[in-house]
Amino acid sequence: MTDASNLIAFQGEPGAYSHQACRDARPELEALPCRTFEDVIEAVRSGQAELAMLPVENSTYGRVADIHHLLPESGLHIIDEAFVRVHISLLAKPGVRLEDVSEAMSHTVLLGQCRDFLRRHDIRGRIGADTAGSAKIVSEGAERHIAALAAPLAGEIYGLNRLADQIEDRQNNTTRFLIMAREPDHARRPNRAGEEGMLTSFVFRVRNIPAALYKAMGGFATNGVNMTKLESYMVDGVFTATQFYADIEGHPEDANVRRALDELRYFTSMLNVLGVYPADPLRAEQLRNRRG
Structure with missing residues (x-):
C-alpha cells in the first residue's frame, strides 16, 4: 500500500494533463487520480494524499470553471505553481x-x-x-x-x-496549475530552476463604501507591487456579494507588499491569503516572449 505522504492527487483519468503536471512538477511523487476537483481536495484534507494538483487557468480558454469558488473553502494552502504546455x-x-x-x-x-x-x-x-x-x-x-x-x-x-505530435494550432497554449497542501509554506525559496521570485495569492471582499475597490487597489500602485491577476466572482448566489481573487508578485514580508496589504485591509471586510510560493520558470519565459 502506497504511503499517503508519497501521493499527489489530481482530477481525471491517468494520462490527463493534470497527471502530466504532477509528473513535471513532482516527479518523486506517485499521482492519485480522482473523479472531481472536490475529491482531489478531500483526498488531501483527509490525509489520503499529501498534495493536490489543481488547474486554475489556460492561456487560450481562460479560467477553469468553479475553481476559484473551491480554493477559499478548501482549507488547503497554495505552496507552488506549475505551468504545463498543452502538447497534443x-x-x-x-x-x-x-x-x-x-x-x-x-x-x-x-x-x-x-x-x-x-x-x-x-x-x-x-x-x-x-x-x-x-x-x-x-x-x-x-x-x-x-x-x-x-x-x-x-x-x-x-x-x-x-x-x-504537437499538432495543436497554438504552440504557446499553456495551463497553469496550483499545488496545494494542508499546511502553508511561506518560506522564501527558489523555484525548480533555482530562480528567485515569490508570488502571493489571496481573496478579499471590499467594504460597502463608495469606490472601495479603487481605493483598495491604490495601495498596490503607490507601493510598486505588480498585480498579475485580479478576478471577481459572485458568492452565495447573490449579485451584491462579490469576492475577488488576486495574485501579486512579492512576499508578504517585503516592505512594499506589506504596506499594500495593510492598505487593502483597511478597505476590505475579509482578506484571506491562500498561499505564498515561487513563480514557475515558464512564467518569466512567457513574459519575455510577449515583450519580444
Whole structure:
C-alpha cells in the first residue's frame, strides 16, 4: 500500500494533463487520480494524499470553471505553481497508420485546438468525456479507424502509438496549475530552476463604501507591487456579494507588499491569503516572449 505522504492527487483519468503536471512538477511523487476537483481536495484534507494538483487557468480558454469558488473553502494552502504546455498527440492502436484514421476522439476543448491538423488529414472529431478517457476508450475498442487526441503520457499509459505530435494550432497554449497542501509554506525559496521570485495569492471582499475597490487597489500602485491577476466572482448566489481573487508578485514580508496589504485591509471586510510560493520558470519565459 502506497504511503499517503508519497501521493499527489489530481482530477481525471491517468494520462490527463493534470497527471502530466504532477509528473513535471513532482516527479518523486506517485499521482492519485480522482473523479472531481472536490475529491482531489478531500483526498488531501483527509490525509489520503499529501498534495493536490489543481488547474486554475489556460492561456487560450481562460479560467477553469468553479475553481476559484473551491480554493477559499478548501482549507488547503497554495505552496507552488506549475505551468504545463498543452502538447497534443494523435494516438492510435498499434499497427494503425495515419491514413487509416478517419475519426479522432477527445474533449471538445482539445478538438477545437487541432482544427487545422484534422482538416488537413480529413479527420472528423468525435466528442469524448475527457482526453485521457478518450485514449483509454480507443485502446480498449476494436475499431481501428478511431484515434484519440491527448497528451503523449496517455499514449504511454494505454499502449497507443503516437501517429503525430504537437499538432495543436497554438504552440504557446499553456495551463497553469496550483499545488496545494494542508499546511502553508511561506518560506522564501527558489523555484525548480533555482530562480528567485515569490508570488502571493489571496481573496478579499471590499467594504460597502463608495469606490472601495479603487481605493483598495491604490495601495498596490503607490507601493510598486505588480498585480498579475485580479478576478471577481459572485458568492452565495447573490449579485451584491462579490469576492475577488488576486495574485501579486512579492512576499508578504517585503516592505512594499506589506504596506499594500495593510492598505487593502483597511478597505476590505475579509482578506484571506491562500498561499505564498515561487513563480514557475515558464512564467518569466512567457513574459519575455510577449515583450519580444
